[in-house]
Amino acid sequence: MRERLARLVLMRLAEPGDPVMGRLAASCGPEAAVEQIRRGALDPGFARWFGSVHRGGAAGSDDGAGERLARVLAAWTARLETADPAADLAEGERTGARLVVPGDAEWPTQLDDLGDVRPHALWLHGEADLRFACIRSVAVVGSRAATPYGAHVAAEFGAGLSERGHGVVSGGAYGVDGAAHRGALAGGAPTVAVLACGADVTYPSAHHDLFAAVRGQGVLVSECPMGVRPTRPRFLVRNRLIAALARGTVVVEAAVRSGALNTAGHAVALNRVLAAVPGPVTSDTSVGCHRLIRQGAAICVTTPAEMAELVGAIGSELAPEPRGPVLPRDRLDPETRRVLEAVPARAGAGPATIAVDAGVDLETVLSCLGGLAAAGYVERTSRGWRLRPERPPGG
Amino acid sequence: MRERLARLVLMRLAEPGDPVMGRLAASCGPEAAVEQIRRGALDPGFARWFGSVHRGGAAGSDDGAGERLARVLAAWTARLETADPAADLAEGERTGARLVVPGDAEWPTQLDDLGDVRPHALWLHGEADLRFACIRSVAVVGSRAATPYGAHVAAEFGAGLSERGHGVVSGGAYGVDGAAHRGALAGGAPTVAVLACGADVTYPSAHHDLFAAVRGQGVLVSECPMGVRPTRPRFLVRNRLIAALARGTVVVEAAVRSGALNTAGHAVALNRVLAAVPGPVTSDTSVGCHRLIRQGAAICVTTPAEMAELVGAIGSELAPEPRGPVLPRDRLDPETRRVLEAVPARAGAGPATIAVDAGVDLETVLSCLGGLAAAGYVERTSRGWRLRPERPPGG
Structure with a gap:
């Protein structure tokens, strides 16, 4: 939870796609990054990296990398007081949005x-x-x-x-x-x-x-x-x-x-x-x-x-077998796999039937079916859900 | 002249693009080809080539290459009496068309x-x-x-x-x-x-x-x-x-x-x-x-x-220098070269002026200018003909 809050702070401090903030968070983790910014003192190793990348700056400029990093830090610090991660979380909950961070199951x-x-x-x-x-x-x-x-x-x-x-x-x-x-x-x-x-x-x-x-x-x-x-x-x-x-x-x-x-x-x-x-x-x-x-x-x-x-x-890690579904069956989580096994091959079945067969609740079935459909395993027909016939992509 | 007449006969005997006739004419020349067809006896070397290409024919067929060549020859021979090259030439002259054969200056x-x-x-x-x-x-x-x-x-x-x-x-x-x-x-x-x-x-x-x-x-x-x-x-x-x-x-x-x-x-x-x-x-x-x-x-x-x-x-033999005209100056015929040298670089000149400068008659100038324009050497402007500025193709 503390990491999620720290990430919300980072989102407030830097513009999206800021590679300097991205590097800082990647090198020491989001919580330490926030801590360093709060203290006004960045890790010396990070400062050295920044110096090596930004050495010289504009040609002939006196503006050293250290000064430039200080200005970057000042810009982040100036936004510190606007960052209220708890309020952000509350606002997300109020509007119905959810926060997803690296490591979460839903993180792409x-x-x-x-x-x-x-x-x-x-x-x-x-x-x-x-x-x-x-x-x-x-x-x-x-x-x-x-x-x-x-x-x-x-x-x-x-x-x-x-x-x-x-x-x-x-x-x-x-x-x-x-x-x-x-x-x-x-x-x-x-x-x-x-x-x-x-x-x-x-x-x-x-x-x-x-x-x-x-x-x-x-x-x-x-x-x-x-x-x-x-x-x-x-x-x-x-x-x-x-x-x-x-x-x-x-x-x-x-x-x-x-x-x-x-x-x-x-x-x-x-x-x-x-x-x-x-x-x-x-x-x-x-x-x-x-x-x-x-x-x-x-x-x-x-x-x-x-x-x-x-x-x-394309031969990406997501498509080891381009003629079948793109996510291997054995990488599905156990609940999703149970739902998949309960889906009939030809005649379709309703989510309630599948829920009974799979031994999971209806809400889980619906959520799993959505994921399975997106991954190419199942499809919804007028007669309910069924396994998708294997066919070449685009066929 | 006899070769031109022979080519007119070949055009009457075979359909355009007949590769067998093309091979025969290429191997012994158009006149000999017509002579062999008239005699009803093709060169043994040609018959061997035909045999090597058409050996077997349709799979399992008894139809030997010799028989097939005999039928090709018969088809040509059957058209012999429709071939009247002198009449073709006369008809061309009457309608204003001209015959061009390989080796002619106008042959592409x-x-x-x-x-x-x-x-x-x-x-x-x-x-x-x-x-x-x-x-x-x-x-x-x-x-x-x-x-x-x-x-x-x-x-x-x-x-x-x-x-x-x-x-x-x-x-x-x-x-x-x-x-x-x-x-x-x-x-x-x-x-x-x-x-x-x-x-x-x-x-x-x-x-x-x-x-x-x-x-x-x-x-x-x-x-x-x-x-x-x-x-x-x-x-x-x-x-x-x-x-x-x-x-x-x-x-x-x-x-x-x-x-x-x-x-x-x-x-x-x-x-x-x-x-x-x-x-x-x-x-x-x-x-x-x-x-x-x-x-x-x-x-x-x-x-x-x-x-x-x-x-x-493209690097074809026609374009040794893609930034200039595609036909080298030294491959122009002497009359065309004289006309080209009489064309001014900037201000344009009329064909009559160019004719005087080049020392050739007006009709020749007009014909040469057309060719020179197509080859990219000269261009017609509102003020007359002038050298084309050198520039990259398509520029």
Whole structure:
């Protein structure tokens, strides 16, 4: 509990994605980091690391690394009195959000690939289990100013990927993001909206109903403290989470200077699959997609099935057997495994029947079924839940 | 002259692209080939080659290679009486077409890459010099049933490539072909229409005015005898000439089963540059283009400048110095070189002035200027002809 409180403090002291704070927390742990900041004295080893990275600073500047670190520390310290982790926890509980930190069962371990810019913690709000939702997942991103073509394609990709059991990750914005989430909601798999503001802030406000639907069938994600408003830098920093959570990113529409290209860059840097959807060469909002394809940075995809095939085929530790479910059965927790064993192969069964067979309570069954569906083990049919026939990804 | 007449006979005896006839003509020369067919006795060495290639025939068949060759010979012989090369020449003269054979100054030597399926000769009809027109050239091909998007893009590519001094090669058909030719006519460089029928046949007949314009600013090309009607196989066989004449081929729109994909296949087989223009993923006529891009067979291009850069950059014998004109000055004939030396660098000059300076007649100047423009040496401005500033291809 003390570590969770410490992480909440760190979230208040530094902007999301601050690599210096990330390094400090990683090197000595969140509690010691808070303690050092409170004392106004950072660990000498950390100061040496900072000095080695920032030696010289701007060319010819007198500004030594020590002075710069002192200013960084002062900025953090100035925010100390605004940090009230107990109040943050209370606010989360009031709004229905939950805090997830590294080591928790719901923590998506692929975020560890972010190194020093890994978030300290995430606020989640919604029914879906974030880790399960992202095991098989694709980020669908693109222009806020999407054309009708882009919105149509985003919705098709959202729905098609969701129908194939892929979680759809996006940023909850206007245009491509919103269309992708809406398509995913129609498809049945959970959808994940990663916000650039507090998990309790509805931005854009016109997406009030969309966010409510995402909470119902997916999950809202934020690395910002509760109540924080979005700023331009926060949007850009947020994009790394979208790229890191998903196994692959597809850019649906992007003008030459689109934030979606920033997400695409993170996907490449993180060795995730990057794809782009072509469009009319006469359309400004497809110029970024075509450039990614021409550069060889992105693979050209034209259908959700092609995208599903791409993320299904990569040899990540999550997909040792690309033709079956992506999470090995023996890595499921015992309760989930019992539920899985109670799900019939052909004719579907209702959650209550499964609960009886598995010997667990109904609420647990529902939660396990959601995770199992996201992981590709089971599917919901009109006659209830059943095992998913094994088939190649995207097939 | 006897060789030209013999080639006209071969064109009448075999269908275009018949590799057996091509081999026979290549191995003993066109005159001897005609003589052997007339005598009904093919060279034993040729018969051995045929036997080695066709040994066995269909699995388990008794049909020996000797019998098959006899039937091939019989088919040729049956057409002997329809062959009247003198009448063909007279018909060419009457309609204004000219015969060009390997070894002629206007023969495009890149057709030699076709090996046994190289045409025996070409009927040309139009003002442009075929060899000059194709030195810097791009084939723009695509669906006959082009969408308005495809027709627009084809016209843009035709005009943009032509403005950059690239000859535009296509098939004279409805849809993408026609739009590409029309765009090229607006751009100023010669355009080349390769027909699947006789050079005197207007197919489709609605392209009467277009073909007349192509003859005025470019050239119609046919490997078929005069008067021959197009057939489906002739369209497919014709496609190899489009791919072989141009330095690169760009597919603008192509459904899954489009003839343009056949041309694309020839371009790949001939080691020519292959590119494709993306389009909406919702459009059936872009599916072939996207497939070529996804397979890695075609490079994704979105503008004429990108296509010009591609064909300018390949290391072919025609482009030893991709930043300058593609035909070295010392390979120009002496008259053309004299005209080139008379063209001013900055302020333009009219053809009459250039004729006086170069010491050649006006008609020669006009013909040389056309060739020099196609080869990238000179350009026509509102103030007359001038040297083209050296610049990177596509720049």
